[in-house]
Amino acid sequence: MTNKLDDVDLNQLRVLVTLLETRSVTRSALQLGISQPSVSRALEALRKTFGDPLLVKTNAGMTPTRRAEALREPLYHWLAATRGILRGRGGGAGDGTAGDVIAGHIRLASTDYGVLSVIEPALPDILAQAPELYVDICELSPENLNQLSSGAVDVVVSGWDSDPGRVHERHLFRDGLCCIFRAGHPLAAAGLDAPLSFDELLDWPHIMLSVHAVDIDPLAPHLRTSERPRRVAARLPYLVSALPLLQRTDAILVGPVRSLRRLSLGLQLATRPAPVELGAFDYWLYWHERSRRDPVVMWFVEVLARAVVR
Incomplete structure (x- = not known):
């Protein structure tokens, strides 16, 4: 009996997650940092694996099939679990209680202003409670909200408004x-x-x-x-x-x-x-649905939110 897992390149599943979010080979390639032909080849291979077109071209762009929509939720679970394994966290709930191990890598997008008003106040708590957590801060860009879906970015700190329903959000404070x-x-x-x-x-x-x-x-x-x-x-x-x-x-x-x-x-x-x-304007935290199941990311969101209200 053939094991289908042997026929799948797991990196192709990450490509599919990104395609489902961007509905574009071009934007997926940019987010993943690979060539457009590589994305197209991955999609073709996935179509053969699942026996389904997965995404079809329409006047509005690429539209997921019913099979692709059914795969969306399991793929988010799989991606969050895989990232958790690679972070090497323990089996705790990730809320900072005894027995939890908050470790690994968080990639956050922010301006200098966001670093000063959101990250800096939270950093003492992060260092004290999660000394093994590495926070990688990258420059805020208009593409960051799209990058949340692919895992290129975990959390965004921004004064920009998001499209309703695209990502999860948490209001931090109103600033003048x-x-x-x-x-x-x-x-x-x-x-x-x-x-x-x-x-x-x-x-x-x-x-x-x-x-x-x-x-x-x-x-x-x-x-x-x-x-x-x-x-x-x-x-x-x-x-x-x-x-x-x-x-x-x-x-x-x-x-x-x-x-x-x-x-x-x-x-x-x-x-x-x-x-x-x-x-005045508002500061927000943004994260993707896939991160809602990641206790390290959610712990990080809570620490940032608590720090700014002191």
Whole structure:
């Protein structure tokens, strides 16, 4: 009797998980870091294994067959269990209680702001309770929510809204905006608690940050109706690169309150609230259905959520 498992390359099952989420050979190849022909060959082999087309081309893209939809849930279970084995965790429930082993590798996507306001407050607990857990933080990108399905990313920290129903989410906190500048800057003369006006913001050159070439620019909607232009002194991909520019010039930067106030401590920088018209935004944690069954990922989500409410 032939064992069908001998005929299957288990890596092909991961390809199928990604195809079911992206419904695209091109996007699946990008997420998995392999060529499009490799994805196509894997799909062809899986079709022979299951005796079913699995995904068929339509005007709306690739559509899963009923057989493929029936495989979705078992594949998520299999992927979560496999990742758990490779992490080498023990048999506990993974909630941090006695007997649990929280170890292995978590890949998280975040901006510098997310690291300062979410990861940094949680890191002491992570190191104390899970010294064998390795947290790999990668730069936030527009593709991260898609990457959750393939396992390229486990958790996303973001102020971006997700598509309803695509992923699991947890609200962390609502944050406002402030302006950061060097200590002794003329903007500090009016006191550090007084909100800035738009005119005050536009009096000074700005440092701007971008994420994957997408500007983090809370002023953009308001500048469309402003009679005054804004002078951008520099646009940078990393917050750490902006620090010496802020410390040595009169340039300013507008960003989230929690992270910039934390950053200003001990760095000869100061902050003032941004104009109230700029509003506020929400920070979220996102993870995929497959991770809901992974006790290490869910423990990690709980630790982050607890840390930000202290």
